[in-house]
Amino acid sequence: MGENCEGQCRQTQFAELDKVIEEYRGTPGALIPVLHKAQEIFGYLPEEVQYRISQGLGLPLADVYGVVTFYSRFTLVPKGKHDIGVCLGTACYVKGAGELVGWLDKELGLKPGGITRDGLFSLETTRCVGACGMAPVVTIGEEVKGRLTVEQFSEIIREYQQK
Amino acid sequence: MTKSSHILICHGTACVSSESREVYKALEKAIDEAGLADQVRIVHTGCFGFCARGPIILIHPGGVMYCEVSVGDVKEIIEEHIKKGNIVERLLYRDPETKEKKTGFDAINFFRNQTRVVLRNCGQINPDDIHEYIAKDGYKALGKALKEMTPNQVIAEIKKSGLRGRGGGGFPTGLKWELTAKSSGDTKYVICNADEGDPGAFMDRSILEGDPHSVLEAMAIAGYAIGARQGFVYVRAEYAIAVERVSHAIEQARELGLLGKNLFETDFAFDIEVRLGAGAFVCGEETALITSIEGNRGEPRPRPPFPAQKGLWGNPTLINNVETLANIPAIILNGAEWFTQFGTERSRGTKVFALAGKINNTGLIEVPMGATLRHVIYDIGGGIPDGKNLKAVQTGGPSGGCIPAHLLDTPIEYDTLLELGSMMGSGGMIVLDESDCMVDIAKFYLEFTRDESCGKCTPCRIGTKRLLEILERITEGRGKEDDIPLLQELAEGIKETSLCGLGQSAPNPVLSTLRYFKDEYMAHVRDKVCPAGVCKKLSRIRIIPEECKKCGLCARECPVGAIKGKPRETHEIDPEKCTKCEACLKKCPFGAIRK
Ligand SMILES: Cc1cc2nc3c(=O)[nH]c(=O)nc-3n(C[C@H](O)[C@H](O)[C@H](O)COP(=O)(O)O)c2cc1C
Numbered sequence: 133m134g135e136n137c138e139g140q141c142r143q144t145q146f147a148e149l150d151k152v153i154e155e156y157r158g159t160p161g162a163l164i165p166v167l168h169k170a171q172e173i174f175g176y177l178p179e180e181v182q183y184r185i186s187q188g189l190g191l192p193l194a195d196v197y198g199v200v201t202f203y204s205r206f207t208l209v210p211k212g213k214h215d216i217g218v219c220l221g222t223a224c225y226v227k228g229a230g231e232l233v234g235w236l237d238k239e240l241g242l243k244p245g246g247i248t249r250d251g252l253f254s255l256e257t258t259r260c261v262g263a264c265g266m267a268p269v270v271t272i273g274e275e276v277k278g279r280l281t282v283e284q285f286s287e288i289i290r291e292y293q294q295k
Numbered sequence: 296m297t298k299s300s301h302i303l304i305c306h307g308t309a310c311v312s313s314e315s316r317e318v319y320k321a322l323e324k325a326i327d328e329a330g331l332a333d334q335v336r337i338v339h340t341g342c343f344g345f346c347a348r349g350p351i352i353l354i355h356p357g358g359v360m361y362c363e364v365s366v367g368d369v370k371e372i373i374e375e376h377i378k379k380g381n382i383v384e385r386l387l388y389r390d391p392e393t394k395e396k397k398t399g400f401d402a403i404n405f406f407r408n409q410t411r412v413v414l415r416n417c418g419q420i421n422p423d424d425i426h427e428y429i430a431k432d433g434y435k436a437l438g439k440a441l442k443e444m445t446p447n448q449v450i451a452e453i454k455k456s457g458l459r460g461r462g463g464g465g466f467p468t469g470l471k472w473e474l475t476a477k478s479s480g481d482t483k484y485v486i487c488n489a490d491e492g493d494p495g496a497f498m499d500r501s502i503l504e505g506d507p508h509s510v511l512e513a514m515a516i517a518g519y520a521i522g523a524r525q526g527f528v529y530v531r532a533e534y535a536i537a538v539e540r541v542s543h544a545i546e547q548a549r550e551l552g553l554l555g556k557n558l559f560e561t562d563f564a565f566d567i568e569v570r571l572g573a574g575a576f577v578c579g580e581e582t583a584l585i586t587s588i589e590g591n592r593g594e595p596r597p598r599p600p601f602p603a604q605k606g607l608w609g610n611p612t613l614i615n616n617v618e619t620l621a622n623i624p625a626i627i628l629n630g631a632e633w634f635t636q637f638g639t640e641r642s643r644g645t646k647v648f649a650l651a652g653k654i655n656n657t658g659l660i661e662v663p664m665g666a667t668l669r670h671v672i673y674d675i676g677g678g679i680p681d682g683k684n685l686k687a688v689q690t691g692g693p694s695g696g697c698i699p700a701h702l703l704d705t706p707i708e709y710d711t712l713l714e715l716g717s718m719m720g721s722g723g724m725i726v727l728d729e730s731d732c733m734v735d736i737a738k739f740y741l742e743f744t745r746d747e748s749c750g751k752c753t754p755c756r757i758g759t760k761r762l763l764e765i766l767e768r769i770t771e772g773r774g775k776e777d778d779i780p781l782l783q784e785l786a787e788g789i790k791e792t793s794l795c796g797l798g799q800s801a802p803n804p805v806l807s808t809l810r811y812f813k814d815e816y817m818a819h820v821r822d823k824v825c826p827a828g829v830c831k832k833l834s835r836i837r838i839i840p841e842e843c844k845k846c847g848l849c850a851r852e853c854p855v856g857a858i859k860g861k862p863r864e865t866h867e868i869d870p871e872k873c874t875k876c877e878a879c880l881k882k883c884p885f886g887a888i889r890k
Pocket residue numbers: 459460461462463464465466468471488489490491492493576577578579580581582614615616617619620721795796797
């Protein structure tokens with residue numbers, strides 16, 4: 133993943149990106165698949181990465197930027213060490229997911245789209261992760277947790293703070 | 296070698312999130328250690344539908360279902376059930392009413408009251424093994440179409456079946472196929488719309504997770520019928536399990552020559568590619584979806600021309616929803632006649648719903664069209680939890696509306712739901728109880744559409760924002776009585792003038808709640824109270840005098856000293872001082888404090 137990685141490692145990432153671009157060059161509709169792969173490599177899509185892609189695929193930078201900002205999955209800012217996703221799909225909303233978002237704001241000053249000052253947590257709200265039966269649902273990194281109360285949620289976050 | 300016992304374990308999204316993968320591993324290990332590896336087979340499946348009680352496992356022979364199985368239960372299952380043949384009682388499903396323990400699907404109301412056409416294989420087979428699909432007559436319909444039917448006959452059969460699109464609009468599927476087939480052009484495409492951006496809906500994803508080949512097979516049949524050689528499955532990158540399963544299924548189908556060239560030794564060729572969406576609700580709209588596959592911002596464009604005439608890269612394109620497609624192999628194989636036995640005159644077949652919200656059995660269900668909402672909510676869904684009353688059912692997601700409890704006997708059909716000011720939509724069904732505020736629900740959907748509006752046309756971009764502002768005002772106690780006719784007028788204007796279906800349907804949640812729950816709006820604007828106690832600024836924390844046992848606990852808990860009353864006196868809350876922190880509410884041992 134892309135966090136905290138300068139110099140040597142950055143070069144490797146760009147080399148990897150170049151390979152992806154090479155593979156897709158000439159394929160119609162390549163931009164979105166390339167952006168998906170680029171975000172996998174870097175963790176986010178900073179301007180330099182967008183520039184490289186625009187050059188590589190022969191597209192205006194404005195088009196690349198336009199696409200990146202249109203889709204909610206693409207992000208311009210790095211993620212925290214633990215990326216939290218609170219589901220605000222309807223099922224989760226009526227089961228109180230809004231309170232979980234409120235708690236994060238109150239306790240950690242963490243708002244949707246933001247990252248904590250120590251870089252430990254970032255927060256996105258998602259719309260239905262498909263586990264509505266377990267509402268309210270939260271994802272932390274790869275983990276999915278369901279049927280959460282504010283108390284349980286705060287305990288989980290405290291655990292992650294220790295990790 | 297045949298194995299004497301089969302253990303099916305659900306690997307749908309909900310069960311995976313409650314650790315069914317860990318249970319799978321534990322089962323594998325325990326079976327190995329017990330030396331039973333050549334007698335017991337473990338199979339991971341897609342969603343059984345009973346997600347509320349996941350992880351679910353099913354053991355054959357006998358068809359015994361266990362709910363909420365954890366890693367810690369595995370040893371007992373192997374020791375007792377597999378080795379000794381004793382059922383592990385404590386893991387069985389218990390009927391909430393009769394308290395009886397039930398062993399199998401057939402005994403459980405949730406399953407007994409369903410009719411499974413689309414979900415015929417979900418939870419029954421391993422979606423990662425094409426041979427299991429083939430064993431269930433998979434790809435037989437494709438063979439039949441290619442060998443025994445002309446493209447026109449295929450289209451005629453679909454038309455005769457009366458199948459209508461399950462992606463929202465309910466357009467007749469056979470007619471759409473015919474229009475695309477008749478469009479001129481050598482290059483044509485088939486697209487499977489698996490974007491499913493509706494919040495609270497997970498049907499399409501579950502079909503792809505549980506039975507991906509049924510969709511691939513249908514796409515190939517569609518390709519044959521309209522004259523296309525290439526298909527795309529457009530699915531969100533977020534739906535990792537669905538993406539993985541469908542990609543894997545495509546590879547397996549290619550290996551067996553069921554995709555690619557010379558299918559069934561004919562000269563028909565068809566292949567499929569997966570394209571990942573990136574989280575924009577509007578990309579479910581067909582013209583926006585096409586623009587997105589082409590690599591652009593997914594903005595809709597005016598129709599006509601329709602995709603059937605001018606779609607992907609300017610070529611005739613057939614777009615169908617996942618569930619629509621999953622019906623196709625069954626129709627071809629069993630005939631249109633068979634299909635028309637399900638459903639009603641104008642809505643043939645069955646419909647899959649994602650049942651969620653304030654309901655006991657959340658999950659994935661399928662019923663014949665024409666079933667009543669009451670049947671779905673009480674007979675299958677098991678009613679409302681915590682002894683609360685049902686208030687409304689929200690269908691159709693952001694494009695739909697709320698149906699109030701007194702209309703529960705309405706049969707579920709495309710047209711009846713439209714008449715009620717709601718919509719079939721893709722099939723999300725959210726049950727709301729008395730603790731939900733209808734103004735707040737309307738606001739929730741408007742926040743969603745405001746966020747998801749692509750911004751291309753003004754009525755939708757600015758109109759949804761204005762609607763939302765008014766709703767925010769109302770829920771914060773700053774609403775005026777004039778706001779209600781204003782909402783109505785604005786909503787109707789946006790509906791009429793927006794470019795695409797998103798804007799055209801965005802006001803529906805407002806209009807339908809205004810229609811059935813005007814008194815709740817009035818309570819907010821005139822009396823400045825939120826009857827359900829949801830809108831914080833309008834809710835009041837109060838002590839019910841008859842229930843207060845005068846213990847004094849609450850007064851000690853209140854951080855701002857808003858609670859008056861000495862021990863052995865009924866306590867009271869001073870609304871001027873109270874900050875609505877709800878600390879007292881949680882503290883009262885007798886539940887005498889309410890919102
Ligand atoms: C804003 C918007 C979002 C939509 N989202 C979806 C979707 O996620 N999945 C889907 O199948 N259809 C969606 N539709 C409907 C499609 O535009 C299209 O009608 C459908 O895919 C056609 O397939 P069908 O005839 O099989 O229903 C959406 C429509 C609109 C206006």
